[in-house]
Amino acid sequence: MGFIELRDVTKTYRKGEHVVTPLDRVSLDIEAGEFCVLLGPSGSGKTTLMNLVAAIDRADSGELRVGGTELTKLSASALADWRARTVGYIFQQSNLVPVLTAYENVELPLWLQPLSRAERHARVSLALAAVGLSDRAEHLPKQLSGGQEQRVAIARAIVADPPLLVADEPTGNLDHDSAEGVLSLLERLNRERGKTILMVTHDPRAAERGTRHFRLDKGVLAEGAEARR
Amino acid sequence: MRALPFDYAIRNLGRRPMRTLLTGLSSALVAALLVATTAFVRGLGGTFSGAAQSDTAILLSTVAERDVVRSTVTAGLPELVSASVPGVRQIGGVPAISAEIHMGTNLRLGEGPDAPGAEPLAGFVRGVTERAFLVHEAVTLLEGRPPRTGEVIVGRLVAAQLGVPEQELALGRKLRFEGATFEIVGRFAAPGTTIEAEIWTPLAELRGLTKRDDSSVAFVRMESAAGFPDLELFTRRRLDLELTMIPSSTYYRELSDYFAPIRSMAWAMAALIVAGALFGGANTLNAAVQDRLKELAALRAVGYSGLALVRSLAQESLVLAAGGGLVGLLLARIFLAGSSVRIAMSAFSLAVDAPAILVGFAGALLLGLIGTAPAAVRVLRLPIAAALKEP
Numbered sequence: 001m002g003f004i005e006l007r008d009v010t011k012t013y014r015k016g017e018h019v020v021t022p023l024d025r026v027s028l029d030i031e032a033g034e035f036c037v038l039l040g041p042s043g044s045g046k047t048t049l050m051n052l053v054a055a056i057d058r059a060d061s062g063e064l065r066v067g068g069t070e071l072t073k074l075s076a077s078a079l080a081d082w083r084a085r086t087v088g089y090i091f092q093q094s095n096l097v098p099v100l101t102a103y104e105n106v107e108l109p110l111w112l113q114p115l116s117r118a119e120r121h122a123r124v125s126l127a128l129a130a131v132g133l134s135d136r137a138e139h140l141p142k143q144l145s146g147g148q149e150q151r152v153a154i155a156r157a158i159v160a161d162p163p164l165l166v167a168d169e170p171t172g173n174l175d176h177d178s179a180e181g182v183l184s185l186l187e188r189l190n191r192e193r194g195k196t197i198l199m200v201t202h203d204p205r206a207a208e209r210g211t212r213h214f215r216l217d218k219g220v221l222a223e224g225a226e227a228r229r
Numbered sequence: 230m231r232a233l234p235f236d237y238a239i240r241n242l243g244r245r246p247m248r249t250l251l252t253g254l255s256s257a258l259v260a261a262l263l264v265a266t267t268a269f270v271r272g273l274g275g276t277f278s279g280a281a282q283s284d285t286a287i288l289l290s291t292v293a294e295r296d297v298v299r300s301t302v303t304a305g306l307p308e309l310v311s312a313s314v315p316g317v318r319q320i321g322g323v324p325a326i327s328a329e330i331h332m333g334t335n336l337r338l339g340e341g342p343d344a345p346g347a348e349p350l351a352g353f354v355r356g357v358t359e360r361a362f363l364v365h366e367a368v369t370l371l372e373g374r375p376p377r378t379g380e381v382i383v384g385r386l387v388a389a390q391l392g393v394p395e396q397e398l399a400l401g402r403k404l405r406f407e408g409a410t411f412e413i414v415g416r417f418a419a420p421g422t423t424i425e426a427e428i429w430t431p432l433a434e435l436r437g438l439t440k441r442d443d444s445s446v447a448f449v450r451m452e453s454a455a456g457f458p459d460l461e462l463f464t465r466r467r468l469d470l471e472l473t474m475i476p477s478s479t480y481y482r483e484l485s486d487y488f489a490p491i492r493s494m495a496w497a498m499a500a501l502i503v504a505g506a507l508f509g510g511a512n513t514l515n516a517a518v519q520d521r522l523k524e525l526a527a528l529r530a531v532g533y534s535g536l537a538l539v540r541s542l543a544q545e546s547l548v549l550a551a552g553g554g555l556v557g558l559l560l561a562r563i564f565l566a567g568s569s570v571r572i573a574m575s576a577f578s579l580a581v582d583a584p585a586i587l588v589g590f591a592g593a594l595l596l597g598l599i600g601t602a603p604a605a606v607r608v609l610r611l612p613i614a615a616a617l618k619e620p
Contacts, residue, residue: 048614056530057614077534084231084532091617095527099240112231112532156531 002029003163003196004053009062011048022048024219025062030212032163035190035197037210044216046200047168053198054087054166055079067163084112088157088195092169094149096141102152103128103137109160127155131185147178154185158195165189167199171206183209232537233528238544245517249549252513256553256593257560259506264561264589266499268579269570270492276577277485279421281478284318284453285364286460289446291471295483297331301443303470304328304436307360310449314463316456317449320363325450327364330356330435332445336428337405338397350391354381354406354428356435356444364448367422373400373415378434382415384425389569390576404428407438426576448477488572503592510600514546518604525608526616535609542608543601550597554590561589 011023022045030036038046051057052064055071064071067086074082083089088109096105106127110120128134131151141149150170157165167186171179187209189195201207215222242249288310293300303309307326311317318325335349355361359375362368376382381404388395398404404411411430419425436442449460457476464472518525525538566581 051614054530056526056617057612077536080529080532080534083530087530087532089527089530091527091530093523095523095617097237097524097528099244100237104234104236108233108528109531111234160532 003032003034003067004028004030004198005063005065006049006053007063009049009052009059009064011045011052011057011059021219023052023059023216026216026219026221027062028214028221030196030198032196033190033194035187035209035211036199037207037213038198038200038216039202039207039213040216042202045219046216049216050166050168050198050200053164054089055083056089081112084109084160086162086164088160088162088165090150090153090157090165090167090170092172094141094146094153096149096152096156098141101138101140102133102144102148102155105141105152106155106159108156113160123159123161124155127159128152130158131155132181145178147174147181150174150178150182151185154182154189158189158193163196165195165197167197169201169203170199171201171203179203179206231533233533233541235544238541239548241517241545242549245520248513248517252510253549253553253556255506255509256550256596257557259503259596260554260557260589260593261561261565262499262502262557262589263592264558264581264585265565265579266495267585267588268561268565268581269495271580271582271585272570272577273488273492273572274485275421275580276423277481277488279367280419280423281481282366282450283476283478284456285448285450285477286457287446287448287475287477287480288460288464288472289475291473293473295473295475295480297446298333300331300445301441302328302445302447302472304443306444306447306470306472309467309470310447310460310463313467314449314456314459316452316459318363318452323360323363325360325363327357327361327448328432328444328446329361329448330354330432330439330441330445332356332435332439334406336391338393338402339405340403340410341405350393352387352391352406352428353426354430354435355424356432357429358432361429361448364450365419365424367419368424369418371416371418373413376411376414376430378431379409379411380414381411381428381430382417383413383429384427385416385418386425386569386576386578387428390426390571392571407435409434409438421578421580423577425578491572503596507596507600510546510550510596511603514542514600514604515607517545518542518607522611522616523619526611526613526619529611529613530617535611538608539601539605542604543598546597546601547594550593550600551590554593557593558586558589561586 006026006028008025008027009023010025012019012021040046052059053066059072069082103124106124107120110123128137131154133151136144136148171182183206186197190197288302289297289300290302307328310326311324332354334354336352337349383398388398398413400413402413461474464474565579569576569578
């Protein structure tokens, strides 16, 4: 049984008078500790698939199991709890809270857990050190570069030690050097900490970091060497 | 439900300083307005209820239809009542029955001559004997002494009622009405009653000036309300006197009811303004949510529930409402406390007391809480995935 299991998952939504089907009976299995890359043209359903796995969107039909939990059967509040325990989400834009410092942004997921102030401090310090930003802890997001912001976002995603990281175009808005830094970080998290990673990207260089590749086209999934072309 | 740190709510207030300032001012105005309205309504109501005494009744003429100014009763009524009705309170061996003339009249300040075009002032004069002090127990001389012929004492709200500076009614100053000049020899208080807006002068002199040999009414203070039936019996037996007896509590309650539409109007106006502020506040918070849709969606993605975000929004709104409310209460305290309101030939003090303050502050907080509702609904319905695509 895989860590992530999708069985005939379909997602539709209305766009004006048209019904769009970004995912059409998609099935896949991902084992724990894999670094999977989702490729495909814009509008192919990559982000939709990732959002379903991260439980921030709901499938219309099919079965979706992550870490043994059937997500389609959970209530909204149960999904929120599940996300807090299981998923670290890295967005294309960092989506940091502008009024909180880097430290406080990283600390946000820990407020959802029964931790003491000292425990939170230890974990935040560790996460910031892991992304090389210990010296930027007291900076507000506007005082950081784009690459630094994204590294803070990664620290926020890993601070609660979730088994799954989902990343939506994490290097999409970064220059070459910053992008390399972020990808290396993801690679390390996968290799050294055993995080399962699901990453959506258009960038072939980013895709090369993955250990497994899927291609989505018009809501239909393909896998393997063909997917990487 | 795990909550967002309180700091998040507080710091959000600094994001749009102008918007925060205007919303805070709106809360301040609502608090001040509610204090003012409560103070007005309670002041107006208290004015009449304060004058009522449970052991005192008013004798007035049947034809006056309970209007003390239109009423005329025989001048010797106190003696007749004293001799015929048991249970009249005796204070120092003197029956507590006060015959009085109540009249509105035109007043002029000083000894004259008046400046060209100067308009007379409409005031309320009560002709009294020294027994009035036995009956109206709320009345206390603040300074000076009871009036003799050619003299008056003035209530502490008379200046406000006439719309003149306090110093115009200082001891030693002069007043003219009914063709005579009076020296002010005393100043009295009667907290929470209409009496404070009256000018008192000796009954006998006022009778002479107004060419009448009767009184308007007689206030009779009994040992207790249990004596009222005897007083009532007296008015029925002495049909020749054409009297009606009304317990003063009934009289002032009816007078208070007469002003009920004004109180209702005051509340209605306050409600309209508060509703305006409510919609403004709700709109502001909704706009704040619109500005932060992506951020809120990101927080949901991190694991915060919709209710946790609503709670944070409510904290933000309540902190602002409380801050604004406190400013409003301070403004109300500075500008309203001790002030009075003119109403016809009377005046009353605004009751800026604990209940008024409580209503003002609670109103501001409630405004903050209710104003969160539309934004809360929006946050709870937030489609996370779609909101993350917001520009």
